[in-house]
Amino acid sequence: MLDTNLTDVSLCLFAAVFAVVVVFNKNPVVAAFSLLLMFIGFGGIYFRLGSVFLTTIQILVYAGAIAILFVFVLMLMNLEETKTFIPTKNFSLFAGIVAILAMFGILTIIIFNNTDYLATDKLPEVSMNTLFTKLFETYLVPFELSTLLLLGATVAVVFISKKRIPQ
Amino acid sequence: MPVQYLANLSLYVPELVVVATMMGVLFLESTYRENEKNHHFVFFLTLFGLLVAAVSVVANFTVLPTEFFTHSLIHDSFGNLSKLLMIFGTMASVYLSYQSREIDQDLKSEFSAIALGVLVGGMLLSSAHNMLTLYLGVETLSVLSYALAAMRKNDEKSAEAGLKYVLYGGVTAGLMLFGISHIFGALGTIQFTEIKLALEKVDGAKLAILIPSFLLFFAGIGYKIACVPFHMWSPDVYEGSPTPVTAFFSLVPKVAGVAALVRVTFSFFTVNVLLNHTWIALLSTIAALTLTIGNVTAIGQRSVKRMLAFSSISHVGMIILGVLVTSDEGLRSVMFYLISYLFMTIVAFYIVALVSEQYGNDYFERFNGLASRYPLMAILLTMVMFSLSGVPPLSGFVAKFNIFAVVIEKRYYVLALFAALNSVVSLYYYLKIVRLMIFKEAESSEEIRGFGFVNQALISICSVPVVLLGIYWERVLMWAQGAKLFVP
Numbered sequence: 001m002l003d004t005n006l007t008d009v010s011l012c013l014f015a016a017v018f019a020v021v022v023v024f025n026k027n028p029v030v031a032a033f034s035l036l037l038m039f040i041g042f043g044g045i046y047f048r049l050g051s052v053f054l055t056t057i058q059i060l061v062y063a064g065a066i067a068i069l070f071v072f073v074l075m076l077m078n079l080e081e082t083k084t085f086i087p088t089k090n091f092s093l094f095a096g097i098v099a100i101l102a103m104f105g106i107l108t109i110i111i112f113n114n115t116d117y118l119a120t121d122k123l124p125e126v127s128m129n130t131l132f133t134k135l136f137e138t139y140l141v142p143f144e145l146s147t148l149l150l151l152g153a154t155v156a157v158v159f160i161s162k163k164r165i166p167q
Numbered sequence: 168m169p170v171q172y173l174a175n176l177s178l179y180v181p182e183l184v185v186v187a188t189m190m191g192v193l194f195l196e197s198t199y200r201e202n203e204k205n206h207h208f209v210f211f212l213t214l215f216g217l218l219v220a221a222v223s224v225v226a227n228f229t230v231l232p233t234e235f236f237t238h239s240l241i242h243d244s245f246g247n248l249s250k251l252l253m254i255f256g257t258m259a260s261v262y263l264s265y266q267s268r269e270i271d272q273d274l275k276s277e278f279s280a281i282a283l284g285v286l287v288g289g290m291l292l293s294s295a296h297n298m299l300t301l302y303l304g305v306e307t308l309s310v311l312s313y314a315l316a317a318m319r320k321n322d323e324k325s326a327e328a329g330l331k332y333v334l335y336g337g338v339t340a341g342l343m344l345f346g347i348s349h350i351f352g353a354l355g356t357i358q359f360t361e362i363k364l365a366l367e368k369v370d371g372a373k374l375a376i377l378i379p380s381f382l383l384f385f386a387g388i389g390y391k392i393a394c395v396p397f398h399m400w401s402p403d404v405y406e407g408s409p410t411p412v413t414a415f416f417s418l419v420p421k422v423a424g425v426a427a428l429v430r431v432t433f434s435f436f437t438v439n440v441l442l443n444h445t446w447i448a449l450l451s452t453i454a455a456l457t458l459t460i461g462n463v464t465a466i467g468q469r470s471v472k473r474m475l476a477f478s479s480i481s482h483v484g485m486i487i488l489g490v491l492v493t494s495d496e497g498l499r500s501v502m503f504y505l506i507s508y509l510f511m512t513i514v515a516f517y518i519v520a521l522v523s524e525q526y527g528n529d530y531f532e533r534f535n536g537l538a539s540r541y542p543l544m545a546i547l548l549t550m551v552m553f554s555l556s557g558v559p560p561l562s563g564f565v566a567k568f569n570i571f572a573v574v575i576e577k578r579y580y581v582l583a584l585f586a587a588l589n590s591v592v593s594l595y596y597y598l599k600i601v602r603l604m605i606f607k608e609a610e611s612s613e614e615i616r617g618f619g620f621v622n623q624a625l626i627s628i629c630s631v632p633v634v635l636l637g638i639y640w641e642r643v644l645m646w647a648q649g650a651k652l653f654v655p
Contacts, residue, residue, distance in 0.1 A: 140172065141236040142299040145291065148186065149307045152284040155193065156314035159277045160329075 007113045008048055010106050015041030028074050036067035044110065053128045175235040178242045180223040181250060182290050188216025189283040196276040209276040210265045213283065214258060221254045232653035234296055238358045241296040241430075243653035248502060249293040249426040252509055256418030257286045259513045259629075263411035266617070268524050270409050274318065282415060284311045289423030292391075293430075298347045298357035301427060305343065305387050308420055309336045315412050316404045328400075328407030335390060335400040343387025349380035359434045363654070367438045378445050381435070385449065388431065391424030392483050395456040402464075405476035410520035410529070413472055417479045417512055422505055425483075429490055429501060433652050437493055450491040451582055457484030458589040465596045471519050471529045474596055475512075478555060481589060482508055488586060489570045492577045495651070500569035502647040503640070507554070507562035510632040514551045517626050518544055521617030534600055536609030541618050545604045547630045552597040554633050557590050562636030569644070 018041060021034040043058040135143055176183070195209050224247055232243035264270055264278045288307030295301035313336065317329025351357055353376045354365040369377065386397065393401040405413045436446040461481030468474040482504075489501040522537075523529035538545035554561035557568075567590065574583045636643055 138237050139239070139299060141239040142297075142303055145300065145303050145307075148284075148287060149303060149310065152281070152288075152307055152311045155277070155280055155284065156311055159274075159281060159314050160317055160320065162277075 011044045032070040039063040184220040192280045213279040245652045246294040248650045260415035292423040293426035324407035328404040339390035346380040346383030402476040414516035454487040504566040507566045535607035537604040556597040565640040
């Protein structure tokens with residue numbers, strides 16, 4: 001649909017780099033935040049592919065809810081045993097400046113390459129409409145069946161965690 | 168659109184009945200007080216619901232094969248027959264669970280509810296006609312099975328079984344989804360019919376993406392039927408779970424997985440020559456490995472349930488042999504195999520459950536001298552063991568013979584040789600239990616409480632088909648031939 005250009009490449013790099021950080025970083029909090037940034041990168045890719053609705057959902061649900069949930073779980077858990085990497089002052093200053101410059105660079109590239117897209121009056125109207133027509137007409141049955149899966153999972157969870165009466 | 172959905176609902180009555188029964192069980196269970204021990208009504212409701220579902224499946228047999236719910240699901244006699252088998256399997260395991268003392272009294276109604284949920288997943292899998300419903304079927308089947316495997320929470324083995332099941336299941340479901348997303352990426356559709364059309368005219372570049380994707384896709388199904396690279400979970404889960412749950416696992420998810428494998432094979436891999444060869448090569452390798460590893464590992468087992476787990480792995484190898492010939496005769500022999508496997512498994516697990524309940528474990532020595540104490544049970548178990556290893560004139564022989572016939576007809580001689588050698592190996596461990604029952608002295612003379620009149624009568628009734636299918640097999644085969652797959 002669109003020719004591959006600098007925006008796409010930088011978005012993919014952005015997402016890929018943070019995905020690698022999630023896997024290889026030993027500090028869980030850093031990993032969780034990298035996950036969040038990776039989700040945002042995915043949102044950008046969806047946007048470039050022309051699906052505004054999916055971008056919104058990606059940012060709201062994944063970056064907004066799921067990644068934050070991860071962070072909450074990490075906060076509730078006891079993380080004292082994990083070794084945290086404490087960088088020297090100079091190193092963190094350097095790394096911080098590089099990271100901020102890189103982020104702003106990428107944002108600038110994205111915004112200046114997509115000025116026509118970002119004009120709100122030109123948003124594609126069909127995106128949401130098509131999605132829900134598919135969801136509630138073509139794929140209604142799988143949609144309904146997934147509720148059955150959720151019900152089953154709820155029963156299973158209660159079943160596993162229920163207090164047993166010793167006999 | 169809505170009218171069309173309503174019109175299609177009549178084809179979906181069996182599943183709706185099972186779901187309604189599951190809800191009914193959940194509601195009914197909540198009406199019991201905490202100290203009430205016997206939940207008879209839950210049990211009767213479950214059996215009644217399953218009976219109604221079976222009747223409605225049979226009632227749908229006359230309806231012509233068709234796609235319904237906007238191509239999400241398919242109705243054909245093959246799917247219907249698999250559903251019927253799964254319903255009978257669930258009935259047997261629910262009955263076993265009701266009898267069992269391995270399952271705590273207050274967990275029995277939950278067992279019923281979850282088993283019904285797994286059944287719905289299985290029915291969905293056997294009639295799935297797009298990737299989304301297929302995946303949902305696999306997940307519904309798996310997520311609920313995890314809970315069943317971890318049923319005895321405080322038992323170390325059961326907890327281990329549950330955890331292993333979850334980890335393996337999660338990984339294979341992820342692989343399968345990855346494969347599906349690539350198939351969708353390459354072909355642009357998830358409907359089976361459209362995928363088939365698209366596969367007729369794919370070029371080399373797309374095949375390079377599609378072949379690895381289909382391999383990944385196979386992981387999900389392979390895990391459900393427990394064939395070789397994905398079989399590791401099965402012995403631990405079988406051994407760790409209470410016997411009724413083990414019986415359930417060796418029936419329902421297996422039939423569902425085989426049904427899905429058959430449908431996928433016949434839908435996708437008959438059109439493109441290269442793809443067909445790849446798939447057959449994959450299935451042949453897996454079948455040979457599954458047969459060999461299943462049988463050879465079964466020899467050294469101490470627990471009968473674990474032995475049966477490995478033997479069921481090798482039976483899956485035989486079934487895959489029937490699938491990979493991709494002909495109507497192959498389909499017919501697979502169906503016959505599933506039918507006879509159902510009855511043999513029910514009888515074997517029934518007897519093992521009653522024995523292991525008495526002694527607290529199911530090691531081979533517990534069966535010492537059973538012939539002198541309970542001659543009828545010993546004879547029936549001997550018969551089933553002979554049938555499982557494929558000795559004439561029992562049903563297991565006819566089932567294996569049919570598979571051999573179709574494999575040799577297609578000139579896959581090496582595979583036939585593998586299967587034949589493995590049958591000989593299997594004879595060793597099946598007959599080990601027979602030898603112990605007949606020639607060894609009994610360990611103790613205490614009565615096995617489970618072998619009351621009703622249970623003995625039920626076991627006898629269940630083992631009648633093992634003989635009858637071996638003698639009147641032609642008629643059943645004709646009937647199984649009616650189980651045509653509908654590939655639109």
